Amino acid sequence: MAKPKTVYYCSNCGNQSSKWLGKCPACGEWNTFVEEVIVKADKRKSGIAAKKTLSKPTPVHKIVTDEEIRIDTRNGELNRVLGGGLVTGSVVLVGGEPGIGKSTLLLQVSMNLKGLRTLYISGEESYRQIKMRADRLKLENPEVYILNETFTGNIFAQIEAVEPNLIIIDSIQTLYTENIDSSPGSISQIRETAGELQRYAKTSNIPVILIGHITKEGNLAGPKVLEHMVDTVLQFEGDRHYGFRILRSVKNRFGSTSELGIFEMQSGGLREVSNPSEILLSQRDEEASGVAIAAMVEGQRPMLIETQALVGTAAFGTPQRSATGYDTRRLNMLLAVLEKRSGFKLSSKDVFMNIAGGIRVDDPAIDLALVAAIISSAEDIYISSNICFAGEVGLSGEIRAVSRIESRISEAEKLGFEKIILSKYSIKGIDKRNFKIDIIPVSKIADLPELLV
Numbered sequence: 429m430a431k432p433k434t435v436y437y438c439s440n441c442g443n444q445s446s447k448w449l450g451k452c453p454a455c456g457e458w459n460t461f462v463e464e465v466i467v468k469a470d471k472r473k474s475g476i477a478a479k480k481t482l483s484k485p486t487p488v489h490k491i492v493t494d495e496e497i498r499i500d501t502r503n504g505e506l507n508r509v510l511g512g513g514l515v516t517g518s519v520v521l522v523g524g525e526p527g528i529g530k531s532t533l534l535l536q537v538s539m540n541l542k543g544l545r546t547l548y549i550s551g552e553e554s555y556r557q558i559k560m561r562a563d564r565l566k567l568e569n570p571e572v573y574i575l576n577e578t579f580t581g582n583i584f585a586q587i588e589a590v591e592p593n594l595i596i597i598d599s600i601q602t603l604y605t606e607n608i609d610s611s612p613g614s615i616s617q618i619r620e621t622a623g624e625l626q627r628y629a630k631t632s633n634i635p636v637i638l639i640g641h642i643t644k645e646g647n648l649a650g651p652k653v654l655e656h657m658v659d660t661v662l663q664f665e666g667d668r669h670y671g672f673r674i675l676r677s678v679k680n681r682f683g684s685t686s687e688l689g690i691f692e693m694q695s696g697g698l699r700e701v702s703n704p705s706e707i708l709l710s711q712r713d714e715e716a717s718g719v720a721i722a723a724m725v726e727g728q729r730p731m732l733i734e735t736q737a738l739v740g741t742a743a744f745g746t747p748q749r750s751a752t753g754y755d756t757r758r759l760n761m762l763l764a765v766l767e768k769r770s771g772f773k774l775s776s777k778d779v780f781m782n783i784a785g786g787i788r789v790d791d792p793a794i795d796l797a798l799v800a801a802i803i804s805s806a807e808d809i810y811i812s813s814n815i816c817f818a819g820e821v822g823l824s825g826e827i828r829a830v831s832r833i834e835s836r837i838s839e840a841e842k843l844g845f846e847k848i849i850l851s852k853y854s855i856k857g858i859d860k861r862n863f864k865i866d867i868i869p870v871s872k873i874a875d876l877p878e879l880l881v
Contacts, residue, residue: 436461437615442653464610496682499594499635502540505691505700506533508729509662509675511683514594517633518682519626521600521655523640523648524664529673529693530639532561533664534596536697539567546571547592551578551602551612565697578612580605580621584628592634597625599639600654619653626657655679666693667786673698674787687727705843708733708785718805721816722797723836723848724789730832730839732816734784735794737801742778753783754798755790762799762821769825770874772806793830795821796849796876803877811880814846819854825873829853841865849879 436445439462443454451458498513507513514520524530531553538546539562546569550558558574573590577583580603587595597603603621604612611617622638629636638658640648648655655661659681666673675689690701709721709732718737723730742748751759759781766772781798783789796819804811818836820828830836833854840848841863852869860867870876 434463435616436463439615442615442619462614464614464616499541499544501537502542503537503700504702505675505689506537508727509677509680509683509687509689510660511680511687514635514637515659515682516635517629518635518659519622519629519657520635520637520660520662521640521648521658522637522662522664523642524666525642528664528666529691529698530664531598532565532693533675533691533698534598534637534639535561536565536567538572538594538596539565539569541594542569542571544571544593545573545590546594546596547573547575547587547590548596548598549575549577549583550598551576552598564695567697578602578604580624584624587628595625595629595634595636597636597638599641600625601641619657622654622657670786672701672786684727687729704729704731705733705839708787709843715810717808717810718801720797720801720804720811721813721845722794723816723818723840724791724794725832725835726791730835732839732843732845733787733789733794735797735801736782736784737798737805738778738780739774739802739805740778742776747776748778748780750779751781753786753788754781754794758795759798761823762795763802765821765823765825765873766799766802769872770803770877772803774802774806777806791830792820793818793836795819796827796851796870799873800849800876800880804880807877809880812847814844815849816840816845816847817849819849819851819870821873827851827853827870827872827876834858837863837865837867849876 436448438452438455438457439460441452441455443452445461448461448463452460496515498515500513501507522530522534535548535558538548555574555576573592575586577586600618600622601613604617605620605624608616608620625636625638642648661679663676663678664673665676671693673691673693675691677685677687679685690704691698692701720735722733722735724733749756749760763774763779767774779802797817799821800811800817818830818833820830822828829851833850837848845865847866847868849868849870852871855867855869868879870879
């Protein structure tokens with residue numbers, strides 16, 4: 429019998445310590461260390477035993493770089509985020525809030541994979557609950573097998589019996605292994621079970637998709653090493669008050685980390701949104717000030733979003749600054765530039781900003797649209813709905829060029845916009861004759877108000 433070992437783990441970040449600490453030195457949280465007793469079992473009894481092979485160094489010029497074999501998920505948005513499909517032998521971690529649609533998305537994908545055998549392992553829902561969800565999706569696939577199990581030893585036994593082409597685990601926090609003497613969901617159990625699944629995926633060349641819970645701060649629950657073990661980390665985001673969901677790539681060893689997929693939650697499952705601008709541009713029957721359209725790029729996808737600003741007199745001594753879907757610190761910077769370079773007195777005004785559609789934007793190209801929305805609200809002037817903006821604002825008040833300007837112009841033209849205002853440094857090398865939309869260059873922020881009238 430192995431000697432028990434007591435280890436303390438931070439439940440917030442997974443930091444390990446040999447003794448209890450009141451404050452975690454890694455993440456700074458208080459009272460997060462929990463005690464776990466670890467007993468290593470005989471590896472011969474484990475669900476999957478890694479065979480020890482002698483590795484030898486190989487000269488870099490002799491390594492063959494074959495292109496990865498990818499599985500088409502039959503879901504365009506998921507393929508986009510994964511970089512073209514699911515790579516064989518990869519481990520994908522999908523995280524998101526409870527009820528956001530993680531299980532629905534993966535069950536829908538597995539039901540659409542005709543010709544591929546999928547093993548869906550659920551430790552949270554019964555067979556009846558999963559069947560009810562599948563009936564609601566109105567999809568049928570006889571090659572999808574459901575297993576209600578949490579012990580990894582039994583899971584690997586069923587994997588050998590079924591011989592699937594894809595394995596889905598819902599969720600990794602419910603699994604446990606006899607190698608660790610602690611309860612399911614503990615940090616050591618999550619790390620050990622994920623390690624077993626990772627070794628199986630690499631040795632069998634079968635992709636594994638893990639569903640993970642998140643903490644109240646929005647981070648993936650469990651140790652940080654879990655994110656380093658997997659090949660891809662996807663974040664499923666959305667607001668419960670909106671029907672739209674965003675699948676964002678946080679880490680991807682086989683593709684870009686700047687891609688996102690957009691879905692709409694309906695009664696029959698998740699619908700792919702191929703044209704994101706349809707949900708990011710609201711329909712208004714009346715003219716209103718404080719609204720400007722920005723041409724942004726997320727990954728390789730250009731889209732137009734609506735920025736909304738409200739400027740009013742501060743009711744209290746200290747003016748309020750609030751931003752939804754945008755960095756508040758950058759909003760404060762833009763307000764300071766407006767006051768310094770254009771003479772707008774906003775230091776005593778309340779300023780509220782919102783990105784329509786419930787998404788978060790990090791593209792600096794929306795700076796120009798946001799400034800236009802602030803000016804429009806402050807001066808109570810209406811910006812035509814046929815005008816859009818693309819440009820980054822610098823501290824000296826200059827309008828800086830942004831990347832992929834031709835894609836932004838083409839997307840605005842495709843959606844019926846008549847004018848696009850952008851930096852004069854962005855139009856170098858662009859033939860205006862290729863576009864029917866009117867391209868208006870601007871060099872500094874002081875010249876923007878006269879273009880809005």
